[in-house]
Amino acid sequence: MTTSFKFLRSTLASAMVASAFMAQASAATAPLDLVAPLSDYKIYVAENLQTLVTDTRAFTEALKAGDLALARKLFGPTRMAYERIEPVAELFDDLDKSIDSRADDHEKKEKSADFTGFHRIEYSLFAQNTAKGLAPLADKLMADVNELQKRVQGLTFPPEKVVGGAATLMEEVARTKISGEEDRYSHTDLYDFQANFEGAKKIVDLLNPIVVKDNKAFVDKTNANFATVLATLAKYKTADGGFETYAKLTARDRKLLSGKVNTLAEDLSKLRGMLGLN
Secondary structure (H helix, E strand, C coil): CCHHHHHHHHHHHHHHHHHHHHHHHHHCCCHHHHHHHHHHHHHHHHHHHHHHHHHHHHHHHHHHCCCHHHHHHHHHHHHHHHHHCHHHHCCCHHHHHHHHCCHHHCCCHHHCCCCCCHHHHHHHHHHCCCCCCCHHHHHHHHHHHHHHHHHHHCCCCCHHHHHHHHHHHHHHHHHHHCCCCCCCCCCCHHHHHHHHHHHHHHHHHHHHHHHCCCCHHHHHHHHHHHHHHHHHHHCCECCCCCECCHHHCCHHHHHHHHHHHHHHHHHHCCHHHHCCCC
């Protein structure tokens, strides 16, 4: 086979691949349409990371001072910034495990040496009723949060991860949070719920101008479901802007939230396909 023929065949093959790609791309969302939503979402993540750093610093200072009452008060609110951006945080498995793993993720559960982060501290504060001896855990949590902020600054956000993140947040609520297993010692689950819903809704709100062009019914349905769950949570807000203990949630409201969360998880799982990102 001559060199010129090889070159011609290679050129034709490349053209065919490019043509197929363009045909697929034209049937999906134009890549440029996602630039603005992804840029805005990166700003949202950066803002929440800064909040997380600031709030974690106050939380860990309370721990190191041995102030049990203050540390307990700050636990739920401090976690909210992390919960809003969890789909991005989970891209760094080592940090997510160190910051947010639960006792069940470790061989010796609460006694495991590698059980660190928010939930290990939660165990001491709410199950053991003490803030003593937590300085090493506080320092590690602060270092991990700082490292997360550093890594995200240089991260290129994968569109499929961002778009899929809305469903991921709802699936996690449905799978592990409605049952109350995540914040099992503090029962501050409603803080997590609020943050997860806010994080998912932010993604959806940024994508709605694109989605609504072809599927207004989808946008209307998800907006209505978000409004319902946020209104339900609002009933349990306290005067200081926090939330009641999860135990205060009525059986009716738990059932309502569970139904809406499962519907949102199922509907939002379709977003990637709608935008041609599967």
